[in-house]
Amino acid sequence: MALILQSILTEIQFHVMLKPGFEDAFEEIESEINCKLEKVNWLPGFYSIPPDVHIARTKAYQQGMMYGIDAASGAAVSALGISPGDHVLDLCAAPGAKLCMMLDLLGQKGTATGVDVARHRLAACRTMLLKYGLAERSRLFLADGTTFSVPPTRNLPCESCVDDHEDTFKQWTSRRPYKERKQEAKARKNSVLPQNGQAEIIFYGQGSGVIGLKKNELYRSLDQNDYASYGYDKVLVDAECTHDGSIKHIQKFEQWGWKTLERRVLDAERTDTNLKALQLNLLRNGFRLLKEAGTLVYSTCSLTHAQNEDVVDQFLSENFSAELQEIEMAKDWPCRSGRTPKTLRFDPSTSATSGLFVAKIRKLPPNEAKKNVL
Numbered sequence: 367m368a369l370i371l372q373s374i375l376t377e378i379q380f381h382v383m384l385k386p387g388f389e390d391a392f393e394e395i396e397s398e399i400n401c402k403l404e405k406v407n408w409l410p411g412f413y414s415i416p417p418d419v420h421i422a423r424t425k426a427y428q429q430g431m432m433y434g435i436d437a438a439s440g441a442a443v444s445a446l447g448i449s450p451g452d453h454v455l456d457l458c459a460a461p462g463a464k465l466c467m468m469l470d471l472l473g474q475k476g477t478a479t480g481v482d483v484a485r486h487r488l489a490a491c492r493t494m495l496l497k498y499g500l501a502e503r504s505r506l507f508l509a510d511g512t513t514f515s516v517p518p519t520r521n522l523p524c525e526s527c528v529d530d531h532e533d534t535f536k537q538w539t540s541r542r543p544y545k546e547r548k549q550e551a552k553a554r555k556n557s558v559l560p561q562n563g564q565a566e567i568i569f570y571g572q573g574s575g576v577i578g579l580k581k582n583e584l585y586r587s588l589d590q591n592d593y594a595s596y597g598y599d600k601v602l603v604d605a606e607c608t609h610d611g612s613i614k615h616i617q618k619f620e621q622w623g624w625k626t627l628e629r630r631v632l633d634a635e636r637t638d639t640n641l642k643a644l645q646l647n648l649l650r651n652g653f654r655l656l657k658e659a660g661t662l663v664y665s666t667c668s669l670t671h672a673q674n675e676d677v678v679d680q681f682l683s684e685n686f687s688a689e690l691q692e693i694e695m696a697k698d699w700p701c702r703s704g705r706t707p708k709t710l711r712f713d714p715s716t717s718a719t720s721g722l723f724v725a726k727i728r729k730l731p732p733n734e735a736k737k738n739v740l
C-alpha cells in the first residue's frame with residue numbers, strides 16, 4: 367500500500383487556477399515558475415504543474431494572479447452551476463480556495479457566505495479573500511455549520527440608506543475596539559467554539575448587504591418554510607473528514623514515515639461515529655438553508671463509503687424533497703461513479719487529481735417532492 371501511494375505521489379500533478387482577468391499573464395507566470403502550465407482540458411481555467419514546483423514565493427502567486435486548488439475541488443464547485451447573481455453558501459469554508467472560486471464564478475453580482483467553526487482557519491480565509499480581490503460581496507461567519515441559520519441578505523441596502531444609528535453595521539475595518547479585541551483574545555485562549563445556533567460575523571464586504579443592517583436584522587432566522595423562498599441558491603457542504611484521499615494529506619507520510627501508514631489509514635477507515643454524525647448534520651442543515659429548486663453539493667476528500675455514500679444515502683432516505691442529480695458536465699471528467707448511482711469519485715490513482723467524492727442534490731418544489739415519495 368505504501369509503495370502504491372509513494373508511486374502516486376511521484377506521478378501526481380498539482381493544479382492552479384488562473385484568476386479570471388489574468389489570462390494575459392500566462393507567459394509571464396510560466397517564465398517565473400520556470401515550467402509549462404499544462405491546460406487541464408476538462409476544466410476551464412485550470413492548469414497542472416509538476417509537484418516539485420513551489421508557487422508560494424512567486425510574484426504571480428503573491429500578487430493574486432493564480433491560486434492553488436486541486437482540479438477535483440474545482441470540479442465540485444463547478445457542479446454547483448453557479449450563475450452571476452446567486453446567493454451562495456459555503457458551510458465549511460476555510461481555508462477558502464473553493465469559496466474564492468465560487469466568488470470568481472459569481473462575477474459582479476450576488477453574494478457568498480462562508481461559515482467555519484475554526485477561528486484561525488477563517489481568519490486565513492479572510493486574508494485569502496482580500497488578497498484575491500474577492501472580499502466585496504462576501505461575508506464570513508464563525509459558526510457551527512450544523513446549526514447556522516443566517517439567511518442571505520437579498521434586499522441589499524444602498525449606501526445612501528445607511529443612517530448613523532449606532533446599532534447598524536458600518537464599513538468593516540480590521541481595527542477593532544479594545545473591548546472587542548479583548549473578548550476575542552479571551553475566546554481564542556479558551557478556544558471557545560460557537561454555541562448552538564450562535565454566529566459571529568468576522569468579515570463582510572461593502573457589497574455584501576451587511577452595511578446598514580441592525581444586528582437583529584442580520585442574525586434573524588427564518589421560519590422553516592421561508593428558507594424555501596428566501597434561502598440560498600447554491601450550497602456547498604465540503605465536510606470535515608479524515609482526508610484520507612487528499613494528496614496533501616498523503617504527502618505528510620513523507621514526514622510521518624510510511625511505516626505509520628497502516629495504523630493511520632486503518633484509523634481513517636474506522637471512521638468515528640461522531641464524524642459521520644457531523645457530516646450528516648452539516649448536510650441536513652445545508653439543505654435546510656437551501657432555496658426551493660436550489661442546488662447543494664456534498665463533497666469530502668475521504669475515499670471511505672462511510673463518510674460519503676452512507677451519509678448521502680441516509681440523508682436521501684429521510685428527505686423526500688431531496689433529489690440526487692446527474693452531474694451532466696462530468697461526462698468529460700476523469701472520475702467514476704460512486705457506489706450510489708449519480709455520485710462521483712475522483713481517485714488519485716486514475717484521475718491525476720487528489721481524491722474527492724461529489725454528490726449533487728436538488729431541493730424539489732412541493733409538487734415534485736410528492737412524486738418523489740410515490
Ligand SMILES: C[S@@+](CC[C@H](N)C(=O)[O-])C[C@H]1O[C@@H](n2cnc3c(N)ncnc32)[C@H](O)[C@@H]1O
Pocket residue numbers: 439457458459460461462463464465481482483484487509510511512604605606607644
Ligand atoms: C475539508 S475542510 C474545508 C475546505 C474548504 N472548503 C476549502 O476549499 O478550502 C473542512 C472544514 O470544516 C470545518 N468544520 C469542522 N466542523 C465544522 C462545523 N461543525 N461547522 C462548520 N465548519 C466545520 C473545519 O474547520 C475545516 O476548515
